Amino acid sequence: MAKWDEKEYREKFWHSSSHLLASAVKELFSKAKFAIGPAIEEGFYYDFDVETPFTPADLERLEKKMLEIAKKKEKFVRKEVSKKDALQLFKNEPYKAELINELEEGKISTFTNGSFTDLCKGPHLESTEPIKAVKLVRSSGAYWKGSEKNKMLQRIYGISFPEEKNLKDWLFQKEEAEKRSHIKLGKELDLFSFQKEAPGAAFYHNNSTQIWTELTDYLRREQRKLGYLEVITPLIMKDSLWKQSGHWDHYKENMYFLKIDGEDYAVKPMNCPGHILIYKNSRKSYRELPVKMSEFGIVHRHEKSGVLNGLFRVRKFTQDDAHLFCTSDQIKPVIKETIQLIGKIYKTCGFSEYHLELSTRPENSMGSKEQWAEAEQALKEALEETKSQYKLNPGDGTFYGPKIDFHIKDSLGRTWQCGTIQLDFQMPQKFELEYIGSDDKPHTPVMVHRALYGSLDRFLGILTEHFGGAFPLWLSPVQIKILTIADRHKAYAEKIASEMLEKNLRVETDLENQTISAKVRQAQLEKIPLILVVGDKEEKENTVTARTRDGKVLPAKKIGEFIEETLKQVEKKE
Numbered sequence: 278m279a280k281w282d283e284k285e286y287r288e289k290f291w292h293s294s295s296h297l298l299a300s301a302v303k304e305l306f307s308k309a310k311f312a313i314g315p316a317i318e319e320g321f322y323y324d325f326d327v328e329t330p331f332t333p334a335d336l337e338r339l340e341k342k343m344l345e346i347a348k349k350k351e352k353f354v355r356k357e358v359s360k361k362d363a364l365q366l367f368k369n370e371p372y373k374a375e376l377i378n379e380l381e382e383g384k385i386s387t388f389t390n391g392s393f394t395d396l397c398k399g400p401h402l403e404s405t406e407p408i409k410a411v412k413l414v415r416s417s418g419a420y421w422k423g424s425e426k427n428k429m430l431q432r433i434y435g436i437s438f439p440e441e442k443n444l445k446d447w448l449f450q451k452e453e454a455e456k457r458s459h460i461k462l463g464k465e466l467d468l469f470s471f472q473k474e475a476p477g478a479a480f481y482h483n484n485s486t487q488i489w490t491e492l493t494d495y496l497r498r499e500q501r502k503l504g505y506l507e508v509i510t511p512l513i514m515k516d517s518l519w520k521q522s523g524h525w526d527h528y529k530e531n532m533y534f535l536k537i538d539g540e541d542y543a544v545k546p547m548n549c550p551g552h553i554l555i556y557k558n559s560r561k562s563y564r565e566l567p568v569k570m571s572e573f574g575i576v577h578r579h580e581k582s583g584v585l586n587g588l589f590r591v592r593k594f595t596q597d598d599a600h601l602f603c604t605s606d607q608i609k610p611v612i613k614e615t616i617q618l619i620g621k622i623y624k625t626c627g628f629s630e631y632h633l634e635l636s637t638r639p640e641n642s643m644g645s646k647e648q649w650a651e652a653e654q655a656l657k658e659a660l661e662e663t664k665s666q667y668k669l670n671p672g673d674g675t676f677y678g679p680k681i682d683f684h685i686k687d688s689l690g691r692t693w694q695c696g697t698i699q700l701d702f703q704m705p706q707k708f709e710l711e712y713i714g715s716d717d718k719p720h721t722p723v724m725v726h727r728a729l730y731g732s733l734d735r736f737l738g739i740l741t742e743h744f745g746g747a748f749p750l751w752l753s754p755v756q757i758k759i760l761t762i763a764d765r766h767k768a769y770a771e772k773i774a775s776e777m778l779e780k781n782l783r784v785e786t787d788l789e790n791q792t793i794s795a796k797v798r799q800a801q802l803e804k805i806p807l808i809l810v811v812g813d814k815e816e817k818e819n820t821v822t823a824r825t826r827d828g829k830v831l832p833a834k835k836i837g838e839f840i841e842e843t844l845k846q847v848e849k850k851e
Contacts, residue, residue, distance in 0.1 A: 281439060291316035293353060293402040294343075294411065294437040295323045300351075300393040301342035302433075305335075311395070312372040312421060312430055320436030324419055326372065327431050331416040336433065340411050347408040351390040353401035358385050367396060372421065410444035411437045423581065450689050457689070459741040460587040466746050466804065468754075469588070477585045477592030479734060484754035487783060488737060491752050493573055495625070495850075496597060496729065499618060505569040505599065510551030512575060516541040521707060522550045531578045548574035548598040549726060553708050556602055561712040566722065567603035567611050573733065574598050588738030595733040601725040602710070608652065611725055612659035612681070612698060619683055619696045619729050620665075625850050626752075627743060630686040633665050636673035643676055644702045652700045652723075653679045677703040687743040695736060699726040747804045747826060750843070751850040757784040757843070758805040759821075760796040762812035764788075769816040773809070773836055780840055782847070801826050807843065 280286040295314030302309050302325055314323030331339075358366065360377060363385045367373035373396045377385065388397045390405060402408075413435040421427035438444045455461075463469045468485035471478075481489060497507065516534070519525045524532065524546065533544040545551065552570045561568065577593050584590055603611050616633075623631055635656055638649045656679055660667050667681070674680055683696035701724040704710075711719040730736040740748070750756055757777060759770045767788045777784040787796050793810060800808045809821045814833075821839050823831045834842070 281443075288316045289400050289402060290407065290439070291321040291437060292400070293405070294408055294435065295321040296353070296388065296390060296393065296395055296397070296401065297343050297346060297405055297408060297411075297437075298323050298339065298413070298433060298435055299325075299395060300346050300391060301339045303393050304346075305338060305342055310372060311370055313376075314395070320414070320434060322432050322434045324372075324421070324430040324432045326428065330418070330431055331433060336413040336416065339433070340413050343408075343411045346391065347405040347411075349391065350404050350406040352404045353399075354389045355399060355401075356387050356389065358387060359383075360385055363387070363396065366394065407439050408437050409439055410441045411435060412444055412448070419583075423583075450691070453689055454691070454742065457742040457745045458587075459589075459738040462741050462746040463587070465802075466754075468741065471587075475593075476582060477580060477590075479588055479591065479593075485737060487754040488740070488748065488752050489733065492626075492730065492733065492736070493597070496622060499622065500569075500571055500599070503569065503614060503618065505571045507571050508552065508555055509572060510545070510548060510555070510574060512577075513537075513542050513544055514551065516543050518550050518554075519543050522553075522704065523707065524550070531580075533577055533579060544577045545574075546576050546578045548572050548576065548596060549600055549704065549724075550708075552598075552600040553704065553710065553724075556600075556710060557708065561602075561722075563604060563712055563714045563720075566712055567601050567607050569599060569601045571597070571599040588734045591732075591734055594735065596728055597730045597733060599727045599729075601727060602705075602712075602722040603725065604712070604714075604720070605651065605723060608655040608700065608723055608725070609659050609662075612656060613663050615698050615725070615727055616659060616663045616665055616681070619698075622729055623683070623685055623696075626740065627749060628685040628687070632684050632686075632692075633660065633667040634670050634682045634684065635660060635667050636670040636675075636680050636682065638679065639672050639674050639676060641676050642674070644678070648702055649679065652702070656681060656698075656700070675699055675701075677701045685739070687739060688745075689742070693735075693739050695731040695739070696729045697727070697731070700724075701726055748806075749851065750806045751847045753783070753804075753806050755783050755785050755803070755805050756847070757782060757807045757809060758800045758803070759784065759786045759809045759811060760793060760800065761786070761788050762793050762810065764790060766811050766813075766816060770811050773811065773821065776836060777840060780844060782840070782843060797824070801828070 292315065295316065299311055299314055306327055308328065310326035312324035312326065314321065360380065360382045363377045364374055367377060376396060386398055387394050388399060388401055413433055416431055416433045418429045419432035421430055436447065438447065466484060467482050469479045469481050472480055516525065528546060532546050535542050555570065556568060573595055575593065575595050580590060580592050601611050637653050642649065678700035680697055680699040682694050684692045684694050686692050705721050705724050710722055712722050714720045759774055761767055761770045770786050770788060774784050774786050797808060804826055806826055808824050808826065811821060815821055820833045820835055822833045823839065
């Protein structure tokens with residue numbers, strides 16, 4: 278299964294599976310017209326123009342037909358054709374014809390398996406033989422080319438594997454993921470909500486705000502130790518800034534614009550230009566570098582309503598952004614320090630497994646080959662000297678520089694790309710950034726873009742699903758809940774709670790006139806880490822008896838001893 282662990286192979290596998298799906302649709306729904314069928318992050322989809330939407334029964338029939346075709350071991354045969362021949366070949370397929378007319382002459386290829394031929398640049402598997410397990414997950418409406426002005430097509434989503442066991446594992450994971458859905462838990466645990474008045478933006482309730490604060494405070498402390506300077510930049514800035522940075526040309530369709538006093542402004546989609554303006558605000562000497570500038574910066578990016586997905590895909594989010602301005606000689610030590618910082622934060626947050634990917638110079642890169650070679654070598658050496666295992670992604674860097682991406686693995690075995698370290702030679706030149714070197718002459722610094730959580734919103738969603746809402750003590754919105762056995766114990770419970778609040782522990786009391794078993798059950802449903810039951814015995818001996826949310830009863834302890842031990846656990850982030 279070594280191949281299956283490679284992203285490129287999975288993409289090829291799923292892309293081939295989308296053609297297999299189209300083959301099945303052709304056999305069972307002869308009047309269907311074919312649009313596009315790419316591999317996606319997990320699986321594949323194919324868009325069809327059909328008279329009536331697909332039903333669950335249709336999907337089951339298609340699954341069987343796909344496996345039937347796969348067993349025939351049909352070869353995927355590539356052929357290059359002229360534009361004229363391609364239009365003739367797909368004369369009865371309007372969506373393919375539209376795509377062909379958008380292509381240049383001499384760059385058109387088709388792939389054929391069995392009796393089905395598709396317009397496609399590939400790549401594909403050699404044949405359908407490796408596809409041994411298929412699940413068509415759902416079908417839904419999708420506008421052609423994503424535009425509401427075009428016809429609504431029917432999109433079938435699917436996934437496939439080389440072994441039946443892989444599919445069973447995936448289905449189990451999906452079932453578990455549904456139980457842990459951050460959208461579901463967000464409601465149950467009163468973490469956040471989404472309102473029609475602000476599509477694509479979360480409303481964070483008190484509980485999630487406590488987690489948010491812990492995450493940001495922890496990173497602030499760690500960054501402060503490393504000499505970071507925290508800044509805050511405006512949400513709205515003039516369009517001239519975004520034109521100079523290049524966002525106007527490369528990112529305009531994802532931005533929001535407005536007019537103020539007759540001038541054009543944009544809501545920031547990224548924090549880097551604002552940090553550059555702060556850097557430029559004063560003259561810099563080489564002795565001051567590296568300048569490490571951080572911000573928990575709110576950004577807005579336009580996303581179509583159809584792709585919004587809880588905290589995972591939003592229009593407004595907060596990045597734990599940092600930009601490090603350094604000399605060429607400082608690149609490697611800065612990268613090493615950042616790799617170690619990111620690793621430390623992830624492990625503290627409960628992600629013991631993560632992997633790194635190094636992406637190198639793409640075809641449309643800016644800057645000299647020599648500059649790129651120097652940067653890539655610095656990143657490789659930093660990875661090796663920090664003993665970091667990494668995968669090479671040739672040609673997948675950003676247009677302005679190579680990068681290292683961090684992929685964390687959650688408790689369900691899913692991976693999430695969160696952290697990133699990117700080298701940038703272009704923006705310092707665009708904005709004419711300088712520092713005065715030891716030769717008393719101006720030089721251009723190198724800019725390192727760095728995010729650790731990435732999107733704090735998305736990271737909070739990942740954390741919620743990773744822990745299933747049962748956050749560790751240091752992150753838990755409510756760390757301790759005190760339950761009274763009878764009304765006469767209220768004063769004692771409130772006294773204990775007051776002492777704990779004085780020590781900055783997050784504590785609540787349940788003084789309701791209910792059975793203690795009902796109160797314990799409710800506290801466990803709320804996933805409170807430490808549940809204290811107080812009655813006559815505890816009040817008389819000035820103690821507390823704690824139990825964990827999974828039902829384990831701990832020995833009774835004096836209040837002071839309990840508070841001291843709990844504070845140590847919080848400090849250690851156990």
